[in-house]
Amino acid sequence: MKKSKYISKYDYIAYYTKPKAFWFYTNTEIESSLETIYRKLSKNNKDILYDDWDEDSINEADDEKDSYQFYLEKKEELKNIDLNNPQIAEGIIIDKESKKFIIETYNNSFDYKIVDFDDEIYKYKKMEELAEITKDIILNNKNVIIFQGVFIDKNTITKPDALIKSNNNIIVIETKGTSTAKKHHFLDLFYQKNVIENQKYLIELDCIFDYKLCLVKYEILNKYQISFSITDYINYTKVYSDNSIVQKSPFKLELKAFSKLGYHVVKSSTPREPNGDDGIPIRLKAVLNHNLIDFDERICNARSNKKDIEASQEDFLKVLNEYDQVIETLWKHKLSMKETDYIKEIHPNSNDKSRFKNFDYFPEERKIYSLMGYNRLSYSGNIAYQDSTSLDKAKINENPLDFLKESKDQKCSYKEIFTSSDLIKVDYEKTQKLLDQLKTKKVYFDFETINTAIRSIDKSLPFAQIITQCSIIKDLGQNVINAGCNNMIIDPTKINDKWLMDIVDNIYAGNEIKYSKKDNEYIVDGDNNNEISYVVYNKTFERSRLKEIDLKLNNKEYTIKIEHIINNLYDIADFFTISAKRGYYIFIKELKGFYSIKKVLPLISKYAPDIFNLTNCLNYNDLEISNGRICQEKTIQRFFKSINDEEWLQLEDKLKTYCENDVRAMIAVEYFIKDILNNKIDFSKE
Structure with missing residues (x-):
């Protein structure tokens, strides 16, 4: 583990998405540790735990790997990244093309100065130097676009993918290699808001801030092509995208037919009025400023019901109200760690099934938990309670009667069939x-x-x-x-x-x-x-x-x-x-x-x-x-x-x-x- 002076946005997001044992470890270190622990535990175990990646529990609709974030994280943690890794290769393309798109989008109205901190001249400078350079650029340029600029606030640091300054108006853009705005993107932008808006020089400028996401555009293109769109919406429930889709494609693609396949379909680049059909969108700026709107009865009775909306509101409110506390907790944990530390122990944790999930180690963790004796993790999630609350309560050698789901039909009682002495039952x-x-x-x-x-x-x-x-x-x-x-x-x-x-x-x-x-x-x-x-x-x-x-x-x-x-x-x-x-x-x-x-x-x-x-x-x-x-x-x-x-x-x-x-x-x-x-x-x- 390489100790840093600061808490990064990845550390902050990890608080909500990774077990405490993984905090401040790179993804590479986590993967290596999980493999080591698994090999050690399975060495003398007769039961081979086959990979069940193909199990139907995987949600295809949400199977959008964010190669751009993977690339950025690897670039942060490693001096030499593996260019043969397909996610790295794709991430580099997304990085290049998204920057080009942002410049084209904003540079048509003003003559912006373009600064990219990924350029060679900034490569060997310390973060404190880059923070000062960022400050000078903002103060000395009326219109400027900065990629990967650096902002430091006490023990926190952030490098927004793009920052556009026009007079005293500042837009912060985070690029995502997905076509939909996902729930954990809110964590990213909320952290950025807290670090950036706390800069003394920006407070003195009396800047007006806005926050947006640059997403992969959901449109028909040819091989090796990619396009982007910018949105200031995030979703309360499930996923939401305001990207446009070609209505009349060269092969007469019908929107209705595509919708039946489970794709999210919208008819224009402007988000339609929330009606619950595809989740509840809300402006990022509103949420980031604690403005959680109330929904009328029509929306609450739609597919995304009142219960789901209220649960999401609770998630957002919790994050909004505990920022300082979370940073303090992370900092204390960071100070207690040594560079020679490595991941020794893991145990089931609510973050294994976090509702803000952005990087899923659960398939690997589950095999380890099973070998450790956590019985509920040896069962399919279709029949055993494995939600975030249940994982916090998991015990070694737990009785199946305590975690098997209740069947809603007398045709199939999970508890009855799994606790019987029969090795096989056949209808x-x-x-x-x-x-x-x-x-x-x-x-x-x-x-x-x-x-x-x-x-x-x-x-x-x-x-x-x-x-x-x-x-x-x-x-x-x-x-x-x-x-x-x-x-x-x-x-x-x-x-x-x-x-x-x-x-x-x-x-x-x-x-x-x-x-x-x-x-x-x-x-x-x-x-x-x-x-x-x-x-x-x-x-x-x-x-x-x-x-x-x-x-x-x-x-x-x-x-x-x-x-x-x-x-x-x-x-x-x-x-x-x-x-x-x-x-x-x-x-x-x-x-x-x-x-x-x-x-x-x-x-x-x-x-x-x-x-x-x-x-x-x-x-x-x-x-x-x-x-x-x-x-x-x-x-x-x-x-x-x-x-x-x-x-x-x-x-x-x-x-x-x-x-x-x-x-x-x-x-x-x-x-x-x-x-x-x-x-x-x-x-x-x-």
């Missing part, structure tokens, strides 16, 4: 009925994607999940065991519409589609076109990607194919999901409420090794590319050209092996289910 009638829906002809397939702020395909939106791999095994009557796997992969620098068409063509196994000159449209040849099941694991993901391809291609022939695939999707994960509404099909106590393929496949290897070997499955932990996160990171590295042509060719086989294993695992799961129904699996053996 035979319901499970057989679901299995009977699986048709004789089957196509098993799996997607891997990348999603970046920088567009990875022409005519696309930021953070679009673009498919880079698709593994397919077809069982159209032959023995599926002997069927080969079609491992489709594309160099991410070459993604185009033709690639998306190829994916659909290779998955589709229905009747031939012909063009009718008479009707001037494409029609399906034959009537019996629903005798095929398209098997996936957790169909929400694949269905969303297929709908996006349909919208992107806007081609009648492919619409027919995609609709056929979607209408015949078969989700084999359903057999292991537990729901208060549906009850369960197959309950295996050892899964503890999880159902991802990374959790189920090891049970097949353990209890049905013949099936595991017959379907040619591999142990995920033995693969060099062992989960979707690594797969995505490596592919994004290639997209930003951090991996050269030769390295990519070598990497392709490893990526294909991982994706193929997901598909073969689906077949293994199907065989496993059939053997369970036939009582062929002995779950009592070790």
Whole structure:
């Protein structure tokens, strides 16, 4: 740990978003410590905790990695940053292009002087020197734009991404590599306000301050492009963006259709009146000045209800009222630390599930907590209380009766099934009925994607999940065991519409589609076109990607194919999901409420090794590319050209092996289910 003289905005945000054990440690140090602790704890543990990054608990709608903030933090903590890191590569682009956008936005009305403290001439100056230079620039220039200027107030320091001074009006802009204004952005700007507005020379100038966010603009652009917009709104609940979206795209993208896919859609760059449909927006300036407005009954009864709004108001008020206390707490903690200190102990903490979350270590922490004996962290959050309040109360060797959620339906009592002595419970009638829906002809397939702020395909939106791999095994009557796997992969620098068409063509196994000159449209040849099941694991993901391809291609022939695939999707994960509404099909106590393929496949290897070997499955932990996160990171590295042509060719086989294993695992799961129904699996053996 490198001790600094000051508390930074990252330290302040950490107070609300990281456990106390992580305060003042860099993200690199935290990641290294978590890995060390995990290795130590798991060394003699028989239960291998497989990565469940692919579990459906991950919120795709909020899966916008802020590469710009990652880049800034790494630049602060390391002298030499890893330019091969895909987030660093993207962060550098966002940094360059956002600065250009801010200059173009504000420099058209006045002739501003431009100062960038990232320039080489400032590189080796001390922070105190840079603070004095910032002061001189502000006092001696009527109109100036300063990037990364330095402000010091007692034991606090900040470097706003951009500060625009015009006469005595000052606008502070924080750039974010996301397309939506998120809740933790408020913490960032509130800290900046307290440090900057406490500068004696600015008080004497009697400046008028305003605060804004520079966000990734939600509009359609071509490959390797990015654009920005500036907003002075933040959201009370969930996320909110006032960015515009192209209403009539080159491929006739319909806003209504896109909205159905879960995207936030607004019709202009001006925020509409709050109506609760997409959260409650409020001006940053109002919140920062303690002006929390009251909402009328119409808004409170909308989707974002009164309870949610009041909870958010409480969060904001707490932050607004305790600034000095938080800084004092951080400072005392900082003084008590030594440079030789390292992270020794962690325990469940409310900040693991902070409502201001901006950097999530929880998946890694949860595995460690589980090994430490915190039972509730060994269970899926779908069935065990793991909110911020519950984590504060977590105890080692806690009884499941104390943390399992209450079922709202008598069909499925979590406490009853998880505390019983039964290792497996099967609803035979319901499970057989679901299995009977699986048709004789089957196509098993799996997607891997990348999603970046920088567009990875022409005519696309930021953070679009673009498919880079698709593994397919077809069982159209032959023995599926002997069927080969079609491992489709594309160099991410070459993604185009033709690639998306190829994916659909290779998955589709229905009747031939012909063009009718008479009707001037494409029609399906034959009537019996629903005798095929398209098997996936957790169909929400694949269905969303297929709908996006349909919208992107806007081609009648492919619409027919995609609709056929979607209408015949078969989700084999359903057999292991537990729901208060549906009850369960197959309950295996050892899964503890999880159902991802990374959790189920090891049970097949353990209890049905013949099936595991017959379907040619591999142990995920033995693969060099062992989960979707690594797969995505490596592919994004290639997209930003951090991996050269030769390295990519070598990497392709490893990526294909991982994706193929997901598909073969689906077949293994199907065989496993059939053997369970036939009582062929002995779950009592070790």
